[in-house]
Amino acid sequence: MKVKSIIVIVLIIIALVLIIQNTEVVAIQLLFWHVEMSRIILILLMLGIGMGIGYILATVRKKKEKPSTTSHT
Numbered sequence: 001m002k003v004k005s006i007i008v009i010v011l012i013i014i015a016l017v018l019i020i021q022n023t024e025v026v027a028i029q030l031l032f033w034h035v036e037m038s039r040i041i042l043i044l045l046m047l048g049i050g051m052g053i054g055y056i057l058a059t060v061r062k063k064k065e066k067p068s069t070t071s072h073t
Contacts, residue, residue, distance in 0.1 A: 018040065018043075019040050022038070022039040022040040022043060023038055023039070023040060024038070024039050025038055025039070026039050028042065
């Protein structure tokens, strides 16, 4: 069995354990909103928001650095 296949299987098992252990419903209150959702949904939502913010910041940083890397003669 290839190393890549073993790593994928281990990650799937870890993900399944994470999902099974975090099915409890939690209450979230932000300013005037009150929402109840499964803890795993909240974890995935926060992960997605964090990845989105990271992508936006990396894109903005790359655009700011692009003009300064050109040489002026």
